[in-house]
Amino acid sequence: MPVPALDAAVTGLQERLGSAIVAVDIWDSASALTVSGLHSRAATGPSLGRLAEDMRDAAALAGSELGDHLVLTVHGGSVVVVTTGTVTAAVHLTDEVGPGQLVTGVVETVRAALGAC
């Protein structure tokens, strides 16, 4: 696991998204162990990792296949979950970022940051 590269990705996200970032968690998709982050919480990786699996099942039952991102809204903000390769990242953002911008802008940004690792 390229942990220094993931740490650099977190720093890059912080620079691009600025004050809109509340927390970043990056975990190994297979084991749900957190490998990097910013203000990360211990429960985020396992819980959202299991949720991604549930969504994968739901998408299969709906006759489709889960893509690489989820956008979840919470009180006062949103959480963008992006899976690339062996790692998954959850970026918690404030409500400064609008819902349309989350899908078109933030998902691409996180995808690019993780893809560079």
Add this chain to the structure above:
Amino acid sequence: MGLFRDRGVSSRWSLFGSPRPQPRRAKGMDSPDSPAPPPEPLDDEATEAGGLEGEETHGTSPASRPGGQKPSQRYPGLPALSAAEARARNGRGFAAIIMRRHRRARRHDHSSAHRTHVDLPAVENALDAAADSLGQGLDQAVVWDAGTGLALVGRGDAYERLAPVWHRALRDVQAALPEAGLRDPGSQHLVGLRDGRIAILLHGSPTLGACLTVHRHLVDLDDVLDSSVPRLRSALVSASGEH
């Protein structure tokens, strides 16, 4: 011989000419064919205390007792008083208190008074409006009952099958976010699908849930998420009411 109901003695049916029904007893007792039960061994203490006469060990049924007398206490550990005597002396114990508490709980039970009303024509109109604004970009749309996950109204060919699937997915999201340390889940969540579609899950009200599946490249997502989805959500909230 005929069939009659002997109300005076018991509620069982009997046959005319048959002997008067006797009280029911345990199997094997008082049957002429069955042998008398063997005497049980007694400990010295009980015998010394005069608790059991030798002749009573062979006939324990009420019919075999002379004059229907109650046998003396067989085991020294059992209470000496009968249940009626103990109740007369000590009162009814805790039964009256427990019964009173149960009656009070039943009196204040409001669970059966909960009713849900959904204005289905209003939901239909809201879905029509969403379909008009999304045009060709709308793939499937479904509104379901949030209690059961059953489809109420929908657009598309498979909405009835999709309703329980997305209902469960929405419940999974609402449960997972607090577990992840993210309090207060919001009312809309997006699931990216691999074929270029996005499923927008809406937690419209406590009564209704909804999912819009849109083709990402055929709609303006900013417009959908900023105007169409909030309009649908507010229509669902107003269409569902609780009495």
